[in-house]
């Protein structure tokens with residue numbers, strides 16, 4: 001799992017790598033093989049295979065991934081995601097825009113906002129959108145105790161369930177801040193998949209609707225998970241044209257869970273000499289981002 005992070009953010013890892021020659025060698029290997037879009041939990045031997053006499057073990061299928069920055073899909077499918085709401089005014093405007101364009105999106109809601117406006121979550125679900133957990137108060141998980149993280153997740157899960165009648169199945173950690181170990185225990189305790197992103201327009205810096213739109217349209221690839229925030233007026237203003245441009249390019253919008261369900265195994269690849277250029281894109285987001293899915297990764301091999 002460590003190697004995923006190293007491979008995902010090679011430019012930001014120079015300092016880290018300089019102290020770990022083995023990690024460097026391994027990460028270079030991964031870089032040569034392409035980018036990683038999903039991570040799997042460690043493959044624990046099942047009791048069945050342990051008991052079987054040597055030589056008769058049946059290889060188990062790869063376990064499902066627990067963490068996604070993008071999904072390897074066959075068609076032009078993408079998932080639009082909106083974080084940090086619901087916002088009384090802006091989320092309702094956005095729902096109108098989405099309805100007009102017949103687009104389904106995924107909302108990663110803050111628990112305390114969800115508790116204040118359960119009717120917005122209800123409307124979103126009624127109109128075909130998905131709700132995910134984005135913590136109760138938006139802290140950086142990687143710096144927190146397990147007990148504190150658990151409280152943030154549980155309270156939000158409770159608020160979402162109270163609003164829409166069921167728990168979400170997706171979690172997006174605020175700032176993308178989460179350790180590999182946290183991903184694993186959160187997945188086994190809550191059953192959540194951890195959803196990051198591969199397209200980041202940095203809309204929280206409020207660069208203006210045109211720049212938000214241009215960044216999204218430029219970075220989006222089949223299987224992309226697009227990050228944005230339904231608490232910034234400029235983001236909402238950017239959406240009608242963003243949706244038009246993406247649809248004009250043939251992209252089709254699905255929820256994150258639908259995108260994951262469309263995921264195909266990565267074809268095996270020979271090591272190659274070049275790594276994809278988007279790694280160094282100025283718009284690339286923090287450590288968790290991966291380059292767009294244009295360069296299929298060699299499957300979910302990371303332990």
Ligand SMILES: [Zn+2]
Pocket residue numbers: 083084134138174175
């Ligand atoms: Zn957020």
